[in-house]
Amino acid sequence: MAVKAADDLESPDVARLVRLAADGDLQAWERLVDQYARLIWSITGEYKLRESDAADVAQTTWLRLLEHIDRIEYPARVGSWLAATARHECLRSLAAHKKVVLSQDDIELTAVDVYEAPVDERLLADERAQTVRDAMSRLPGRWQRLLEMLMADPPVAYADISDELGLPVGSIGPTRQRSLARLRVLLQAA
Numbered sequence: 001m002a003v004k005a006a007d008d009l010e011s012p013d014v015a016r017l018v019r020l021a022a023d024g025d026l027q028a029w030e031r032l033v034d035q036y037a038r039l040i041w042s043i044t045g046e047y048k049l050r051e052s053d054a055a056d057v058a059q060t061t062w063l064r065l066l067e068h069i070d071r072i073e074y075p076a077r078v079g080s081w082l083a084a085t086a087r088h089e090c091l092r093s094l095a096a097h098k099k100v101v102l103s104q105d106d107i108e109l110t111a112v113d114v115y116e117a118p119v120d121e122r123l124l125a126d127e128r129a130q131t132v133r134d135a136m137s138r139l140p141g142r143w144q145r146l147l148e149m150l151m152a153d154p155p156v157a158y159a160d161i162s163d164e165l166g167l168p169v170g171s172i173g174p175t176r177q178r179s180l181a182r183l184r185v186l187l188q189a190a
Helices: 012-022 026-046 051-071 075-097 119-137 141-150 158-165 169-189
Strands: none
Touching: 012 026, 012 051, 012 075, 026 051, 026 075, 051 075, 051 158, 051 169, 119 141, 119 169, 141 158, 141 169, 158 169
């Protein structure tokens, strides 16, 4: 089944949904999400983002709509607005992961000195790690598990996190943000 183009979905009915959602109508918001979620996901596919990055882009796109919904000049063209916002967020995500590797072709590294941290640095690192573990233990169990899964190596797919924790994929990012904000508060108090 092909994803409908943004223009195919736009109509006076969409403008009404946008106005209702701006006024706090949850059903109107859910209809907008139902109508445009596949469009946003298809755009993240065009940029070949990792699943977790694509989910972050989708969440950020919806967040941007929530932040600006009352200021959208042409509510009937919200699909185009969402598509442009999703593309912008995809580019931002790609830029955040871009790495610069400097090299010289005429120099070959044959031996790499292994840096071993002095004992004091290891002790401080261990102490910091224990402080983080203590703070994590004071978070709600569901938040602890979410952060553990997000920090796993290799990373756990959002779909698997959703299944295990019973969280909708779209709420994983906001829940992660709340969890990390609370963890920061706990760490500052420590």
